[in-house]
Amino acid sequence: MQISPDTTVIWSWGVVNLNLTIVFTWAVMGLIVFCAWLATRGLKVHPPLSRWQNIFEAVVTLMRNHIREIIGPDIQRYLPFLGTLFLFISVSNLLIVIPEYRPPTGSLSTTAALALCVFFAVPFYSITGHGVWGYLRHYIQPSPLMLPMHILGDFTRTLTLAVRLFGSIMSESMIAGALLAIIPFFLPVVMKMFGLLIGQIQAYIFAVLAAIYIASAAGSHRAHRQT
Amino acid sequence: MDSTTIIGLGSMMMAGLTMAIGSIAPALAEGRAVSRALQSIAQQPDEADILSRILFVGLAMIESIAIYCFVISIILIFVNPFWDKMSAGG
Numbered sequence: 259m260q261i262s263p264d265t266t267v268i269w270s271w272g273v274v275n276l277n278l279t280i281v282f283t284w285a286v287m288g289l290i291v292f293c294a295w296l297a298t299r300g301l302k303v304h305p306p307l308s309r310w311q312n313i314f315e316a317v318v319t320l321m322r323n324h325i326r327e328i329i330g331p332d333i334q335r336y337l338p339f340l341g342t343l344f345l346f347i348s349v350s351n352l353l354i355v356i357p358e359y360r361p362p363t364g365s366l367s368t369t370a371a372l373a374l375c376v377f378f379a380v381p382f383y384s385i386t387g388h389g390v391w392g393y394l395r396h397y398i399q400p401s402p403l404m405l406p407m408h409i410l411g412d413f414t415r416t417l418t419l420a421v422r423l424f425g426s427i428m429s430e431s432m433i434a435g436a437l438l439a440i441i442p443f444f445l446p447v448v449m450k451m452f453g454l455l456i457g458q459i460q461a462y463i464f465a466v467l468a469a470i471y472i473a474s475a476a477g478s479h480r481a482h483r484q485t
Numbered sequence: 486m487d488s489t490t491i492i493g494l495g496s497m498m499m500a501g502l503t504m505a506i507g508s509i510a511p512a513l514a515e516g517r518a519v520s521r522a523l524q525s526i527a528q529q530p531d532e533a534d535i536l537s538r539i540l541f542v543g544l545a546m547i548e549s550i551a552i553y554c555f556v557i558s559i560i561l562i563f564v565n566p567f568w569d570k571m572s573a574g575g
Contacts, residue, residue: 324538327535327538418546418549421549421552421553421556422545422548422549422552424556425552425553425555425556426552428559429552429555429559432559459541460545462541463541463542463545466538466541466542467542467545470542
């Protein structure tokens with residue numbers, strides 16, 4: 259049984275291997291860009307709005323509300339990064355309804371790349387907002403004794419972000435494959451529906467955790483004052 | 486019993502034991518967290534949004550322990566490093 263779509267190489271040239279993960283990642287990215295192009299083609303202020311504009315406005319409004327509750331009123335700085343994370347994971351988990359599709363989030367390379375983006379985005383947002391000193395100060399925030407814990411936490415939370423998403427999506431597809439041998443026709447459908455739910459929850463959790471990490475490094479004093 | 490059999494037996498048994506023992510604590514913890522969150526939502530329905538968000542984040546934290554166990558047992562079964570070494574060495 260294959261664990262991840264990394265092992266299925268469909269085209270190889272020298273050291274360049276084109277595996278299923280890369281193919282489906284680009285397919286998901288292309289689909290998102292195409293849908294966004296469809297939605298923003300004829301933007302209108304007054305109703306009747308187009309269907310695409312309605313659904314995208316609902317999604318963007320939801321994300322803006324969450325970012326305002328977690329980080330603060332400076333939504334437009336964080337919306338591109340966090341919204342992209344959520345949309346990519348959500349769409350790539352949603353497309354498992356298509357046969358022969360392997361979610362790229364079920365591969366440790368994809369999830370590690372996404373977690374590394376969060377790992378570097380945290381100091382980026384903090385330094386551009388508060389300067390280098392403001393970022394370094396949060397390491398000694400309650401007391402300097404907490405410095406090793408903060409440094410350790412930076413690495414362990416990147417690891418948990420990657421492994422949590424990978425483990426959930428990979429286990430879902432493996433369990434569906436294993437149950438196919440026991441009760442075919444019925445149980446895989448139920449497990450697929452359960453997998454859709456799990457995928458959306460994992461996308462939500464990934465984005466919310468990234469927002470919480472960014473908010474914690476951007477200065478807990480500021481976040482507390484606004485809530 | 487040669488070493489290949491010992492490695493296979495040990496890997497299989499430990500994969501099952503890892504899942505069995507490692508899922509006890511997260512299951513208990515998630516049950517406690519959900520029951521307390523439901524109590525809080527029943528007492529203060531206005532705060533249901535923020536409570537459910539914190540509940541989801543907390544559940545994800547707790548569940549990551551169970552997912553570590555799962556990944557370790559998957560490694561033991563499918564990509565066991567000792568098994569590969571044995572079969573490569575003959």
